Amino acid sequence: MELVVYDDYQTLSRQTAKYIAELVRKKPNTVLGLATGSTPLGLYQELVHLYNEKEIDFKDVLTFNLDEYVGLPKEHPQSYYYFMNQHLFSKVNIAKNNIHFPRGIFTDPKEACREYEKQLTEVDHIDLQILGIGSNGHIGFNEPAKRMTLDTHITDLAPRTIQDNARFFNDSNEVPRQAITMGIGSIMRAKTILLMAHKESKAEAIDAIFSGVVDPNLPASILQLHSNVLVLVNKEVANRLHYRPPTIMVNQ
Numbered sequence: 001m002e003l004v005v006y007d008d009y010q011t012l013s014r015q016t017a018k019y020i021a022e023l024v025r026k027k028p029n030t031v032l033g034l035a036t037g038s039t040p041l042g043l044y045q046e047l048v049h050l051y052n053e054k055e056i057d058f059k060d061v062l063t064f065n066l067d068e069y070v071g072l073p074k075e076h077p078q079s080y081y082y083f084m085n086q087h088l089f090s091k092v093n094i095a096k097n098n099i100h101f102p103r104g105i106f107t108d109p110k111e112a113c114r115e116y117e118k119q120l121t122e123v124d125h126i127d128l129q130i131l132g133i134g135s136n137g138h139i140g141f142n143e144p145a146k147r148m149t150l151d152t153h154i155t156d157l158a159p160r161t162i163q164d165n166a167r168f169f170n171d172s173n174e175v176p177r178q179a180i181t182m183g184i185g186s187i188m189r190a191k192t193i194l195l196m197a198h199k200e201s202k203a204e205a206i207d208a209i210f211s212g213v214v215d216p217n218l219p220a221s222i223l224q225l226h227s228n229v230l231v232l233v234n235k236e237v238a239n240r241l242h243y244r245p246p247t248i249m250v251n252q
């Protein structure tokens with residue numbers, strides 16, 4: 001596991017987009033695991049830019065998103081599907097059938113989880129998983145808990161997550177209390193994982209990834225057991241880390 005330190009957020013986003021474009025050039029039917037939140041916004045902008053420059057073709061790319069709020073339909077402006085459509089899917093030539101998303105609206109929660117899990121197992125593995133990180137160490141919506149859950153599941157959002165995500169809603173009472181999320185198993189089966197963070201508030205959670213301790217109370221700490229993880233940060237985050245893992249510095 002390595003830490004990659006970029007001069008700034010824009011460089012981080014741009015280089016990551018170039019990395020993805022290169023991957024898709026080599027394997028047009030790349031399976032991408034995608035994240036939402038403010039962290040990957042720059043990456044999606046850069047991918048759209050590369051698409052407009054004909055540097056990446058999404059025609060055969062498959063995508064699996066990490067998570068969705070329970071109770072929000074695709075058309076809801078705060079749903080993760082809406083976010084992805086707004087920032088990436090509607091702006092590139094990705095085929096609708098190649099987009100995979102856990103359902104936020106369902107009558108049978110078990111069935112909704114089974115359905116997504118089945119879609120995930122139909123592809124061999126995710127080639128490249130993009131991750132952000134919650135300030136409490138969550139990945140996707142795998143929240144701190146007594147034990148980690150491997151499969152797609154419904155989760156109660158942690159109070160800190162509700163508080164962190166309240167900024168996207170008019171009021172914290174509007175933040176859904178539950179989400180459906182890809183489990184730790186699918187994330188860990190990804191061939192390569194890129195975890196991105198550019199806010200100083202994430203430094204504590206990032207430290208947990210390099211601590212040598214795997215703790216279900218800090219779900220991202222499981223990434224230490226994966227053989228191909230790059231943690232991509234800007235200088236501000238890097239300067240706040242206590243652990244000094246193998247580090248690559250990338251200048252503009």
Ligand SMILES: N[C@@H]1[C@@H](O)[C@H](O)[C@@H](COP(=O)(O)O)O[C@@H]1O
Nearest residue numbers: 035037038039132133134140141
């Ligand atoms: N479920 C998502 C995560 O996948 C994301 O990584 C995290 C960080 O969000 P942000 O990038 O806005 O800090 O927020 C949400 O809770």
